[in-house]
Amino acid sequence: MEFSKVFIINISILTTLTYTAMLIHKYLLHQASGVLKYALSVLLAIGAGWLTMVYSFDFGLDIKFDLRFLPLIICTLVYSNPIILLVIGVGIGAARLTFGLNSAAWAGCLNMVLLGVLCVVLNMLLKKLDWNFWAKITVVIFAVNIANCVNVVLYGTIPKEIYISQIVPAILPASILLSFFYVFMLSDFHLERRRVADVQIAHDSLQKQTDQLIETRKILEEKAHQLMLSSQYKSEFLANMSHELRTPLNSIIALSQFIIDGDKQEEGSEAAEYAAIIHSSGQELLRLIDDILDLSKVEAGRMEILSEEVIISEITYVMQHSFRHIAEQKELEFIIQEDPDLPALIHTDALRLQQILRNLLSNAFKFTAYGSVTLKVWKPEPGIEGMSGDWVAFSVMDTGIGIPDKMQEPIFEAFQQADGSISRKYGGTGLGLSISRALTGLLGGRLELTSTAGQGSTFTLFLPIR
Template sequence: MEIGAAFFMSITILITFTFLFNLIYKYVFQHTSGLIKQAAMVVGFIALGWLAMKFGVRYNGSAIFDLRNVPIIFATLVFRDPRPILAIGFGIAMARLGINGLSASAFTAFCNISTLGMAGAGLVSLYRRRPSWGYPLKAAVSLLTINTLQVGGVLAYGAVNRVNYATHVMPYSLPTTILLGTFFLFIIRDFFLDQRRAVQLKETNEALEKRTQELLNTQKMLEEKAELILQASKYKSEFMANMSHELKTPLNSIILLSQMIGENEEEGRSEDNRRYANIIQASGEQLLHMINDILDLSKVEAGKMDIVLDILSLSDTVELLHRQMKPLAEVKNLDLRLHVEDDVPQTLLSDGLRLGQILRNLLVNAIKFTDSGYVALIVSIERQTNGGSGDHVVFMVKDTGVGIEKSKQELIFEAFRQEDGSINRRFGGTGLGLSISLQLAALLGGTLSLRSAKGEGSEFSLRLPLASAIAPSVSERQTAASLE
């Protein structure tokens, strides 16, 4: 009767303490970090074990029979990590030493409780591998396993007389412990379910927050895409407006002048006819150039631009460009300069047509956007510090023109986009030359870069790998020297 009364009082205290701890946990620790919540629960379970031993039944002055294993049983149903169970078992074992001090009975109890903690950790590991097990099955397994191990420990460690314990104590303590443990686990089942709901709610909230963030990122990306589409539509509208203006001007000239030549039946008008014919030819060439730009851009973007490599004479290539561009520069009273460094190779393995197209676009733009001063084509070698394959042939087109704002320098290389839509109306052109040149430079294995400032002119640099350059032979150098 004494054991039953003591155990009943212990279970009452444990239930009261658990209820109070549940309230404190829900309203104080629920919104703290996971580490703090776990530490609070471990301390709470150790306190439950201490209370069970404090109000247990004393036997022969030092041995205590109590419900110390109930917190360990309950902990196996709450935690999903074995480590807190080990901490709880060790904590209750240390509390047992603190009740009566260090004695043979206290030490064997310390070993027994520590063993129960390790067994509880093993049960948690088992439950993690059996997620389909429900609360009743887990509770039954933990209750029977921990109680059986506790009885086995008392008999094994011999803290009390084994025969007396087996005949007079265990027949009352074991059924009472199992019965009261079952009652305790049934009472606190709501606490277990509340903890599981809290964990599930937290996981659901985290998943919702992650999903919300993904939706926000997707929405932001869609907004950026929509803005880009609007900008592209705007730039294409500007491009079409410019194209409408640029294409109608030469076409109108061709139509009008052709009509005038057809209607001109007076004698002695051959000079006028020649002038009209020259204008028609220039307008037709201008129109053809625009159409070629659009076709080249379409070919590059479709990946159908063919590159034909051949051995080029660098000096012949740049001198031909200089002669072709000089009349355009003279019309605007500009100084068109050409400078080739002494260490530049005589020949280069590249596509002469595309190289000329890039340099011609750069020179035409430089002349178009320069009102006074000069335009220069400078050819040099850019050597890396380690030498070898990292060296480049650099074609720099430098001018003293209007320059380009830094914020607009990347924009001008994109198709259908210009620094300012009104620029093309002032200077003319399709606005596709730089976009085509940039992509052609990449096809040739090089790069096209820009350095400029508003009102201070521009420097466009085409860099082609020197690995494709072919150094002149000794005889070629001697021939060149003799010609000089």
């Protein structure tokens, strides 16, 4: 009975030590290196054998009975390197000597070394056999327990007759049963940990998939919203375009009929006026069609850019000449400013540069009822974000209606205006800024906007000098 109590205490100690080691591994050593974990596991096995000897059954004369060999049984199927088993056996044997150097201690040390050798042999043999875990552990448990008894008979200090007749019948069955119990408990604990780990992995995977689904749903909702807005803008564009095309065409048809009927009238100023209106309407129609064609070319990647030397003063002169009459008609002040440190020439496509400035100035005059429109050409300071080398800037500033913050980015998209009703009040299709930004990209520059609703806007075109 005393043997059983000691062995049960040993099992409790080993179980507590194993669980504590797993907690330390989980919370303190989860980021430690593999070599450190391996070394600590070997020391743990030796320490477990030593701890069972602390709570062993003492026969007197320093003779101890315990389950010090149980860590060897577990380690036989855990470690891939068989030499480690010999190290553990020698380590537990050396731990026996810490309780006193006498014949019983040396016999116990020799016993553990021999059991370590046996576990090395078992480890090497069982690797070659395609058995399951319980078949292998059964062989190891019986072999180690029986070998332990044989070693005590051969090398122990207890009289052989007493040991065989009185002690072996009690300790051998208890040792085998407790060995199976500890292995089963440890295996079940390990399986439970694996189940928990699998559940955690499944939970993390499910959470990740859920997050991905939520993110995908947000993206789809955003895309659906964008598609809805795009459809709305395109519908407004088609309606506006229909109106813009119908008005000049109606004028051409009606006034052409007047000219035909005018054969009965004398040639005079009225016919010339009609012809001028026809010409103006035709030009407006041509510009609309050109805008559509330019946008289609840019989107298809068919727009050709010709880099040549462009005189800045000529560009400003052309703009002044083109918009002077519009400024006079609307009673607006048209100002052109050129910084004195500007280079005389830049290398770019003159036609596309003029097209961009025309679009910007047209919008400025269109949406400005009073005040002024300014075209300023200046040289930015070096080191502006995203720009290296020498640049030149063209700023178109107006005192018009301005653009709300939320519409300052969408307004550059095709078919969009700050307000769908603007086209009905001011005219236009909303393609000018989209074409301007696309052409700016082809010229290697960038187009920026600063605006405050009701206080005017400033569009700045940055172009590299070369």
